[in-house]
Amino acid sequence: MRVGVLTGGGDCPGLNAVIRAVVRKGIEVHDWEIVGFKNGWQGPISGDSRPLGLDDVEDILTRGGTILRSSRTNPYKIDGGVDAIKATMAAQHIDALVAIGGEDTLGVAKRLTDDGIGVVGVPKTIDNDLGATDYTFGFDTAVSIATEAIDRLHTTAESHHRALVVEVMGRHAGWIALHSGLAGGASVILTPEREFSVDQVVKWVERRFEREYAPIIVVAEGALPAGGRESLLNGEKDAFGHVRLGGIGTWLAEEIAERTGKESRAVVLGHVQRGGTPTAYDRVLATRFGLHAVDAVADGDFGVMVALKGTDIVRVKLSEATAELKTVPTERYEEAEVFFG
Numbered sequence: 001m002r003v004g005v006l007t008g009g010g011d012c013p014g015l016n017a018v019i020r021a022v023v024r025k026g027i028e029v030h031d032w033e034i035v036g037f038k039n040g041w042q043g044p045i046s047g048d049s050r051p052l053g054l055d056d057v058e059d060i061l062t063r064g065g066t067i068l069r070s071s072r073t074n075p076y077k078i079d080g081g082v083d084a085i086k087a088t089m090a091a092q093h094i095d096a097l098v099a100i101g102g103e104d105t106l107g108v109a110k111r112l113t114d115d116g117i118g119v120v121g122v123p124k125t126i127d128n129d130l131g132a133t134d135y136t137f138g139f140d141t142a143v144s145i146a147t148e149a150i151d152r153l154h155t156t157a158e159s160h161h162r163a164l165v166v167e168v169m170g171r172h173a174g175w176i177a178l179h180s181g182l183a184g185g186a187s188v189i190l191t192p193e194r195e196f197s198v199d200q201v202v203k204w205v206e207r208r209f210e211r212e213y214a215p216i217i218v219v220a221e222g223a224l225p226a227g228g229r230e231s232l233l234n235g236e237k238d239a240f241g242h243v244r245l246g247g248i249g250t251w252l253a254e255e256i257a258e259r260t261g262k263e264s265r266a267v268v269l270g271h272v273q274r275g276g277t278p279t280a281y282d283r284v285l286a287t288r289f290g291l292h293a294v295d296a297v298a299d300g301d302f303g304v305m306v307a308l309k310g311t312d313i314v315r316v317k318l319s320e321a322t323a324e325l326k327t328v329p330t331e332r333y334e335e336a337e338v339f340f341g
């Protein structure tokens, strides 16, 4: 059997751990040939692939990024894209694909399964916003990086009696903001799920200053001020219709400075959250996902995604996983509110 593997969408720490597990188990246990497709769905469309042997994955467990590279290519937005994938699979004798990605990559995987291609999905995203899995790999690493940044910002904020606004990733879901904000002892956490009042933020900030404490405000890039709009970097959209967000942190820092008379600075963590080596937790989760994806392929169980439920890895339908984004529930946000101000 020949099995293709690809990584699509924004990269995240742990992708190489999945690839390594798929190659290792595919070859050692099943005697399969594993083929790596380059640059997300672009690889199967253009036929750009390379064989992956044990040597190719020997030293990649700890490496961030993806040895297969990634892209946000959407075959359903390219004329003849799906037929090209079918042609590549026939020409390269590929029996099944393992697609490692988030909502967009796995949304394509679901549609390809409906169109007769055997795909098994593996959930990745630092945003942790995929449905039907308790966690995606990459999230723990992103939260650790953001938390370390917040820890460092506390000391410099204190020295200068400043408010520091930290903008973290999270387009539609505030998981990184919530977890790093809780772990880092933020004075305010703002997420895309709940519009915020600038007046209220200013009250919380002032309360902290009254207690001689320099406040840290963690804001997700997709957070919205009441009645306001998303802060866009530019008007461009990717192949899945997503705009590029950014700027809410700087805007909020200026509002805070103006309304409180205190100095305020913004820090945008950006792609630092996605780079570098995965945490031990993400290495283990990604490895287990890869091993279980191989089991699904071996069983001919396509149209599924491997998922974490409690401590078990299970299979769920790709349709269930991509039906809706997993956003931060109100009760989780309310837990954190006790620390605001």
Ligand code: F6P
Pocket: 010, 011, 102, 125, 126, 127, 169, 170, 171, 221, 245, 274
């Ligand atoms: O989906 C993951 C993510 O990191 C989002 O949090 C962020 O909005 C987006 O990707 C940025 O992607 P890029 O700059 O790679 O297009």
